[in-house]
Amino acid sequence: MRKVKLDQNCQICDDKAIGRNFNAITCESCKAFFRRYALKNKKIICASNGNCKITADTRKLCQKCRLDKCFSVGMKKEFIRTVEENENRRKLIEDNRIKRKQNSDQRSDSFDSSISPSTLSFTSDLTIEYDSINEIIDSSVGLSDEELEQQIMDIEDLDQNRSVNHKLLDYNIVNKMMANKITPIYTSIVDYQGFNELEANRLSELTNALNILNYPILLSNNVIKLKSVEQMFKYSKNKFEEFIIDMIRFTKKLNGFQNTCPDDQWALVKYGGMDFFGIRNTRFFDKETGNFVLTLDEENTIIFDIDLFQLKQFLDYPKLFKQVLNKLLIESSHDQFVMDLLTAIILFNPNRPKLEHRVNIRYEQQLYIYLLQRYLYQKFKSDFETKSKLQNLMIMLNDIQMISEIQRTLALSEFRHYLQDYGPLAKEIYGLSS
Structure with a gap:
């Protein structure tokens, strides 16, 4: 331990x-x-x-x-484990490490990478300083290996009751989704009296950075009800490029991201961009009507139904998309602070392809999971309810990643021609760069 x-x-x-x-x-x-x-x-x-x-x-x-x-x-x-049990456990951990490495290599081979990290002008001194992170995590109590194993088994049991039936999905999509699966490592919380200064600084940094992406939800003078996928792509292409630029501006305000090497910064943005949009776009989703309401500028607002995304290869996709978004809003209780922490958790996913320093990325992700756990306890004042809510939110993040994988594979094969006029960053996120 x-x-x-x-x-x-x-x-x-x-x-x-x-x-x-x-x-x-x-x-x-x-x-x-x-x-x-x-x-x-x-x-x-x-x-x-x-x-x-x-x-x-x-x-x-x-x-x-x-x-x-x-x-x-x-x-x-x-x-208390015996010597034999310890040896078996070490062997199991090593076998799992080899499997994860093989899965990571396979995922890396399946993605395109034609734009260099320098395209986004990321800056980093390549010096990773985790002193403050260490202080935050070390102020909590570490779990024993046995307790951690049991909690992970509990999470895997919960996964059997996911909101989505994987049997309906393409085998390759499920494989990629499970490879990117987010599994929290729970930390026993001892201080329930609020956040300490280091934790508060991290949370303040995150919420201030996300102000860039908190677009106003307003009905402009000219409200356009879109009636086709072609219209949706036409009207939203400039907004989508703007969204990616703002996502990059957001990441530059996070010290944990800036302390990551440029290649890893680019990998997190490129391969995690669609998951990131899936989380942030819940702000624009009206669960009562099933519509997205997106303000383009001061003069124009577009409204479109998810049903526009009918896929020949997966007819139930719009229904599945609505189901995931609705459940995410319910599980988060429409709490913007929860959504902000989920945004950071999904950004720092150590299972993205082509990462060079996965341990550092995992460290950042687990920090934000820990802060989410702390925040949930402040709300519910119950260990059981906090842990249950956290597990459900992690399951929802995995479902968001599944939706992204469907878009990346099935949807792009049908809508590719609509994306040819998109900007270079959008093409890179969608894997369409030449």
């Missing part, structure tokens, strides 16, 4: 804690003591009839009272 710096004390002896071990917050000494004695059947006797006070100074004087205290604070001997 990764040791973390904590401003907390061991629940057994009150010494400086290193993290969560066997389901309790412990120091290194009590962790080792529990591993050594919890599985022994030898009867231990206390000379003081079980009334010893266990502290950092007295913890070695009475094994019985120390072990009793370990169990009383919730430590579980079932979490």
Whole structure:
């Protein structure tokens, strides 16, 4: 288990804690003591009839009272692995790492990349400083491997009840979607009194940066009801190019993004752009009518129904699209702060093709997942409800990625000719650059 710096004390002896071990917050000494004695059947006797006070100074004087205290604070001997179990687990982790690498290589081969990162004039000093991120994450309590494994299994069980029936989808689409699947690593929250200064700074940075993309939702003097896909592409092409430019401006305001190398910056924008739009476009979706309402400028607003996106290869696509958007709005409770954090989570997806520093990207994503978890707890004041809501939101992000993959494969094969007049950035996002 990764040791973390904590401003907390061991629940057994009150010494400086290193993290969560066997389901309790412990120091290194009590962790080792529990591993050594919890599985022994030898009867231990206390000379003081079980009334010893266990502290950092007295913890070695009475094994019985120390072990009793370990169990009383919730430590579980079932979490202790044997040498053989440890070896099997290391082998399983290595096998999964190899599989992920193979999947990543396959995804990389399937994408086009003709525009260099310099096209967007990204700047980076190539120095990744994670001190403040470390402080935020280290201020929480790390989960044991056993608890983390159980939570991931719970998430995978939840995935079986997704809002979308994958059996209806093309096999290649499902494969790509699952390869990009977002799985949160839960962190035990100890401080429920609000965000600390570092967390607040991160959240403020995100919300301020996203002001660029908070377009007004207004009905201009000239409201145009679109009646065909051709009209939709014609009227929205300039707005879509503007959206991509604003997305890039948004990323430049995030220190975590700027501390990423230029090649990775470009990969996150190019391969994550459509997922990003899927999240932000919920602002323009009217779930009562099933229409998108998009203000082009001060004089013109367009309204179009998702039903315009009829696909010959997938007739239920408009219905599926509406279903995903509606459920995302319900799960987020129309909370713009939740949507902003989901935007950052989907931006920093470490499973994008052609990333050079996936660990760094994953670190950023897990930070925003942690901040979302913190925010949800402030709303619900319940661990169970917070975890359930977070799981559902992650499932919805995966469904947004599925919609994007359908657009990237099936929709583009039917609507490609409409996109020829789009700008260079839009073509790059859609994989149409020559």
